[in-house]
Amino acid sequence: MAKTSPVRHASRSLIWLGVLVVALAAALTSGIIWGGATVAPKLGLDLQGGTEVILTPALEHGKQVTSDELDQAVSIIRQRVDASGVSEATVSTQGNSNIVVDVPGRLDDATKQRIEASSKMELRPVLLAQSPATTSFTGSDGKSTPYPTPAPTLANTPTAKPTDASDLSWVTPYLQAKYEAFDCSSLKNATTNVAPAHEPLVTCDDAGQTKYLLGPVEVEGSDITNATAGMITSSQGVNTGQWGVNLTFNAHGAKAFDKVSQRLNGYYAAAQSAGTNDPRSQFAFVLDGRVLEAPQMQGVITGNTSQITGNFTQESAQTLANQLKFGALPVSFKVQSSNTISATLGSTQLLSGMIAGAIGLLLVFIYTLFQYRTLGFVTIFSLVIAAALSYLTIALLSWQIGYRLSLAGVAGLIVAIGFTADSFIVYFERIRDELREGRGLESAVEAGWRRARRTIYAAKTTNLLAAVVLYIFAVGDVQGFAFTLGLTTVLDVIIVVLFTHPIMQLFARTEFFASGHKLSGLDPSALGAVYRGAGRFRPAPTVGAAKLASSSREAARRQTIAERKAAELAAAGDRRNGKDD
Amino acid sequence: MPSPFQRFGNDLFTGKRSIEFVGRRKLWLGISAVLMIVCILIPVVRGFNWGIDFRGGSQFQVAHTSTTDQTIATDAVREVKSDAVVQVSVVNGDGIRLTTDQLTTGQTKQVTNKLAAGYGVSADDITSSYIGPAWGQDVSRKALQGLGVFLALAFIGMALYFRTWKMSLAAIITLFHDLIFTAGVYALTGFEITPATVIGFLTILGYSLYDTVVVFDKVRENTTEDKDKLTRTFGESVNLAVNQTLVRSINTAVIAALPVAGILFIGAFVLGAATLEDISLSLFVGILIGTYSTVFVAAPLYSWLRQGEPAISKHERRVLAARAKAPLVDVENATATR
Numbered sequence: 001m002a003k004t005s006p007v008r009h010a011s012r013s014l015i016w017l018g019v020l021v022v023a024l025a026a027a028l029t030s031g032i033i034w035g036g037a038t039v040a041p042k043l044g045l046d047l048q049g050g051t052e053v054i055l056t057p058a059l060e061h062g063k064q065v066t067s068d069e070l071d072q073a074v075s076i077i078r079q080r081v082d083a084s085g086v087s088e089a090t091v092s093t094q095g096n097s098n099i100v101v102d103v104p105g106r107l108d109d110a111t112k113q114r115i116e117a118s119s120k121m122e123l124r125p126v127l128l129a130q131s132p133a134t135t136s137f138t139g140s141d142g143k144s145t146p147y148p149t150p151a152p153t154l155a156n157t158p159t160a161k162p163t164d165a166s167d168l169s170w171v172t173p174y175l176q177a178k179y180e181a182f183d184c185s186s187l188k189n190a191t192t193n194v195a196p197a198h199e200p201l202v203t204c205d206d207a208g209q210t211k212y213l214l215g216p217v218e219v220e221g222s223d224i225t226n227a228t229a230g231m232i233t234s235s236q237g238v239n240t241g242q243w244g245v246n247l248t249f250n251a252h253g254a255k256a257f258d259k260v261s262q263r264l265n266g267y268y269a270a271a272q273s274a275g276t277n278d279p280r281s282q283f284a285f286v287l288d289g290r291v292l293e294a295p296q297m298q299g300v301i302t303g304n305t306s307q308i309t310g311n312f313t314q315e316s317a318q319t320l321a322n323q324l325k326f327g328a329l330p331v332s333f334k335v336q337s338s339n340t341i342s343a344t345l346g347s348t349q350l351l352s353g354m355i356a357g358a359i360g361l362l363l364v365f366i367y368t369l370f371q372y373r374t375l376g377f378v379t380i381f382s383l384v385i386a387a388a389l390s391y392l393t394i395a396l397l398s399w400q401i402g403y404r405l406s407l408a409g410v411a412g413l414i415v416a417i418g419f420t421a422d423s424f425i426v427y428f429e430r431i432r433d434e435l436r437e438g439r440g441l442e443s444a445v446e447a448g449w450r451r452a453r454r455t456i457y458a459a460k461t462t463n464l465l466a467a468v469v470l471y472i473f474a475v476g477d478v479q480g481f482a483f484t485l486g487l488t489t490v491l492d493v494i495i496v497v498l499f500t501h502p503i504m505q506l507f508a509r510t511e512f513f514a515s516g517h518k519l520s521g522l523d524p525s526a527l528g529a530v531y532r533g534a535g536r537f538r539p540a541p542t543v544g545a546a547k548l549a550s551s552s553r554e555a556a557r558r559q560t561i562a563e564r565k566a567a568e569l570a571a572a573g574d575r576r577n578g579k580d581d
Numbered sequence: 582m583p584s585p586f587q588r589f590g591n592d593l594f595t596g597k598r599s600i601e602f603v604g605r606r607k608l609w610l611g612i613s614a615v616l617m618i619v620c621i622l623i624p625v626v627r628g629f630n631w632g633i634d635f636r637g638g639s640q641f642q643v644a645h646t647s648t649t650d651q652t653i654a655t656d657a658v659r660e661v662k663s664d665a666v667v668q669v670s671v672v673n674g675d676g677i678r679l680t681t682d683q684l685t686t687g688q689t690k691q692v693t694n695k696l697a698a699g700y701g702v703s704a705d706d707i708t709s710s711y712i713g714p715a716w717g718q719d720v721s722r723k724a725l726q727g728l729g730v731f732l733a734l735a736f737i738g739m740a741l742y743f744r745t746w747k748m749s750l751a752a753i754i755t756l757f758h759d760l761i762f763t764a765g766v767y768a769l770t771g772f773e774i775t776p777a778t779v780i781g782f783l784t785i786l787g788y789s790l791y792d793t794v795v796v797f798d799k800v801r802e803n804t805t806e807d808k809d810k811l812t813r814t815f816g817e818s819v820n821l822a823v824n825q826t827l828v829r830s831i832n833t834a835v836i837a838a839l840p841v842a843g844i845l846f847i848g849a850f851v852l853g854a855a856t857l858e859d860i861s862l863s864l865f866v867g868i869l870i871g872t873y874s875t876v877f878v879a880a881p882l883y884s885w886l887r888q889g890e891p892a893i894s895k896h897e898r899r900v901l902a903a904r905a906k907a908p909l910v911d912v913e914n915a916t917a918t919r
Contacts, residue, residue: 418837
């Protein structure tokens with residue numbers, strides 16, 4: 001006998017499911033053998049432990065960060081962490097000053113540096129510059145003598161009130177001595193190069209080649225709204241082939257920078273016509289007290305954009321642009337501690353959660369067997385396949401996109417048991433409904449499926465919508481939860497279409513189910529069905545013509561003669577019987 | 582022979598046995614309204630027990646201990662503040678960090694001394710700090726944004742699918758019913774609200790809506806089929822749909838609740854899994870109330886919302902007129918469902 005359409009359909013579905021499982025398993029296996037995937041999915045910070053970095057602000061003595069500054073810093077650091085693609089990293093404030101960065105798993109060095117390079121950007125005018133930086137002078141005896149440490153007795157208040165930030169009267173005898181004695185190698189001490197914004201700062205460039213005495217801060221780094229690396233075009237619009245950094249300021253920064261550029265360009269023009277070099281034509285981008293770059297002001301800048309040119313390569317221009325953009329924290333931060341946490345949860349709670357979940361699952365199995373008899377096995381197998389597919393997908397995602405299973409994700413999986421089982425329950429109940437209406441099993445399976453399918457799709461769409469929206473909007477833990485919820489919803493639909501329904505189609509043809517064995521869970525007599533085997537039937541009270549017509553053509557085609565008679569009779573008796581239901 | 586539960590299901594299906602979810606909607610909606618008022622009043626009176634992530638708290642760190650026995654830390658805090666919630670973790674292999682309720686300056690000093698004595702380190706090696714309510718401000722706000730968008734999209738989606746915005750309205754009101762009830766349970770029992778609880782709340786929201794959609798789909802099917810017939814009034818069609826899906830509702834609620842109950846009870850009494858417990862409690866309460874509310878709130882509410890529509894009143898009059906004419910009226914059913 002040629003295979004009938006439902007059987008062909010069922011076998012095809014099951015084969016597709018088989019192909020899917022084998023493909024996923026093969027991908028994971030090859031990943032484990034060759035690609036560095038792991039058998040167990042990677043776990044999140046709360047299940048596995050991870051790295052916690054606590055940042056504390058580096059402030060002049062007696063100053064406090066404001067909550068606005070802290071919020072701004074948190075969002076900038078969060079951007080940096082997110083930019084490095086770490087999943088479920090959380091950035092939060094601790095107390096009134098600290099920032100805590102929690103990163104699941106091992107923190108790679110690049111990300112760590114990006115977090116720790118948390119910085120304060122200042123734009124200061126240059127007062128004095130010396131390159132190469134020396135700390136000694138050739139004395140009258142012809143020997144090299146180190147500059148003495150500045151005596152605290154030296155005057156440190158400007159003799160005349162400085163008129164602007166470039167005024168050399170900022171350079172007091174004390175500062176002069178400090179500048180001369182300043183050793184660029186002391187730069188790594190975080191405390192050596194902190195100065196209040198309204199006072200001069202002695203420091204060096206990053207490489208320790210040039211040392212500077214800088215005027216007070218004129219533009220704050222937080223006034224820089226954007227910085228990009230790009231090719232410089234000449235005033236004729238021709239690409240010069242040189243790399244540079246384009247800066248965009250906010251209104252406040254633009255105004256301040258405009259003023260600075262006019263003054264500094266004045267020094268530049270004067271020095272040019274005199275054929276000399278005036279360090280005061282330079283302004284310094286100071287990141288965490290180190291001079292990143294101190295370009296000359298070769299033109300007056302108006303508007304809110306400006307360009308830094310110099311001997312940049314593409315890479316160094318990009319680095320500077322990133323530093324200018326992401327380094328624009330309102331306050332500078334130091335790493336206070338960097339801990340690797342083995343969470344209490346990691347050691348005990350995951351285990352207890354798994355044990356409890358397993359016991360819960362066992363109860364589910366017992367309940368479905370009690371409720372659905374042999375049919376319960378279909379539920380159990382479907383759940384087992386759902387578990388296998390979930391595991392494979394999560395392990396693959398963990399390997400490919402670094403997904404980490406968090407406790408919230410585990411919760412999503414546990415809830416998924418209920419959601420997944422519900423698809424089968426909705427389906428089985430619909431089949432039972434059709435049996436009660438007097439259909440034979442095969443046509444009941446088809447008709448029940450048509451109706452159940454619509455409900456399942458509608459309900460799963462709701463779930464998927466919840467998952468997607470939460471994933472897009474939420475952060476951290478909630479995102480991890482939304483992810484597993486969405487994933488299991490999709491898998492659930494795949495399973496009910498490719499496994500549960502085909503299996504029911506095949507089972508419907510077996511003697512055990514079709515005859516309505518007492519243990520099959522589909523016993524028509526137990527269901528109070530109208531149709532009771534060969535030729536014995538009574539009019540169905542509820543099967544209306546409209547209802548039958550709305551059922552699948554497939555089901556109609558597969559009706560036995562007896563069923564059709566029952567249906568016709570039912571339709572005829574509908575008016576009379578309709579009253580008592 | 583059918584088992585009692587099966588017989589129950591059969592009778593519900595044929596309408597032989599019918600529970601008046603719609604007919605007695607004043608009673609059911611009244612119960613829920615009272616419940617809602619109580620659930621809103623409890624937090625007003627008692628307040629919520631916000632977890633450390635929301636209200637801040639104290640944190641201690643002990644460096645370079647010889648032992649990483651976590652009970653020393655727990656005891657140290659409990660001796661000072663007996664009802665304090667203590668979370669202990671090992672940092673850097675030989676350090677202990679413990680997080681607990683916000684302590685006064687005096688208590689902080691006492692705990693520091695006890696920790697120093699317990700771990701055999703100098704009190705100077707112990708840092709103590711205070712945690713700001715960061716999670717609550719930052720992450721909850723985003724979760725709320727997501728919630729708003731989800732509700733708007735779900736409302737539109739359901740209205741399109743069911744072809745009536747009244748189903749959307751009934752479903753969303755039911756969802757708030759469930760959230761308020763669960764929040765009330767938290768306020769009443771004094772269980773802590775942690776980030777995990779918030780995740781649980783979000784799940785309830787998904788479950789509540791899901792459950793309502795499943796039942797409403799059957800309602801849609803029945804009301805569409807009965808629209809042109811004179812067998813049932815609109816309210817009776819809705820009621821039959823709820824009854825016909827009742828077995829499914831019970832089975833699904835039991836199956837969804839069992840694993841959660843497993844974690845809740847076994848985790849709480851045998852192994853002690855704090856964070857999972859937080860999620861499980863909100864889920865457990867949410868699944869039960871979500872199933873209850875679909876049947877006792879969403880369906881009656883929906884039929885009530887549509888009651889006044891001209892087409893539906895007209896259909897109802899015609900059904901009742903046909904019934905009055907016919908000799909074989911099922912008196913019991915007709916009076917019960919009115």
